[in-house]
Amino acid sequence: MRKNIVAGNWKMHKTLTESQALTTEIRGVIRDEFRSNNAEIIICPTNLAIASISKLVEGSGIKVGAQNCHFETQGAFTGEVSATMLVAAGATHVIIGHSERRQYFNENNELLSKKKKASLAAGLTVLYCVGETLQERESDTHWGIIEAQITEGLAGLNSSDMERMIIAYEPVWAIGTGKTASADQAQEVHAFIRNLLDTRFGAAIAENVSILYGGSVKPDNAKELFAMKDIDGGLIGGASLKARDFFDIVQAFA
Ligand code: PGA
Numbered sequence: 001m002r003k004n005i006v007a008g009n010w011k012m013h014k015t016l017t018e019s020q021a022l023t024t025e026i027r028g029v030i031r032d033e034f035r036s037n038n039a040e041i042i043i044c045p046t047n048l049a050i051a052s053i054s055k056l057v058e059g060s061g062i063k064v065g066a067q068n069c070h071f072e073t074q075g076a077f078t079g080e081v082s083a084t085m086l087v088a089a090g091a092t093h094v095i096i097g098h099s100e101r102r103q104y105f106n107e108n109n110e111l112l113s114k115k116k117k118a119s120l121a122a123g124l125t126v127l128y129c130v131g132e133t134l135q136e137r138e139s140d141t142h143w144g145i146i147e148a149q150i151t152e153g154l155a156g157l158n159s160s161d162m163e164r165m166i167i168a169y170e171p172v173w174a175i176g177t178g179k180t181a182s183a184d185q186a187q188e189v190h191a192f193i194r195n196l197l198d199t200r201f202g203a204a205i206a207e208n209v210s211i212l213y214g215g216s217v218k219p220d221n222a223k224e225l226f227a228m229k230d231i232d233g234g235l236i237g238g239a240s241l242k243a244r245d246f247f248d249i250v251q252a253f254a
Pocket of ligand 1: 214
């Protein structure tokens with residue numbers, strides 16, 4: 001059975017002290033109010049906060065992820081952080097291929113494939129993001145774009161790698177815009193992605209990989225999205241910065 005997952009992507013928000021305060025708040029509300037729905041909860045703060053937050057969540061079941069990493073383990077790559085270093089700091093997950101990385105840092109499927117391999121080799125679980133721009137959707141080229149993101153982005157991975165792979169479908173036009181894909185629109189793409197995984201890795205893997213939806217998920221639309229057959233949770237940006245909203249999204253599974 002695949003897992004239900006809610007992951008918070010804090011992006012470039014929160015100082016170390018603010019990150020600690022938000023984590024303490026999230027931890028508190030989960031301790032006091034969480035009704036077990038088997039959802040896995042992941043928070044992805046900035047790299048500066050990973051070590052400290054990993055200690056703060058000990059014993060709570062909350063996992064900590066990074067938002068990016070380099071594909072080498074070490075070396076002369078000024079300003080970069082390796083997957084091995086993230087693991088040493090306490091991270092268990094890493095987001096790879098977020099559309100902001102693709103758009104502002106020119107990361108392409110080939111580079112992302114290397115980052116994924118390095119992350120898996122270091123022992124991380126990868127949250128791999130795919131999704132089309134508004135222009136691609138309007139010109140109906142989004143199916144080909146998503147297919148390339150999946151096939152090129154997962155090139156060279158085997159079935160056992162896929163046990164530590166989570167996919168997030170995040171239409172770029174829905175990120176931070178307040179405009180969500182409808183539950184039907186999202187489900188259609190999730191089913192398409194699962195079908196691609198089936199073709200490439202077989203039915204057992206396709207059934208077991210969690211596919212999250214991301215893009216303006218809020219407490220009031222999470223229930224409808226998470227009720228869809230192929231939507232196994234969410235990657236949450238803006239709403240993950242408020243403990244109450246984030247928690248209400250975690251509770252949105254039926
Ligand atoms: P959003 O961001 O929830 O603020 O739209 C989602 C994301 O970028 O992962």
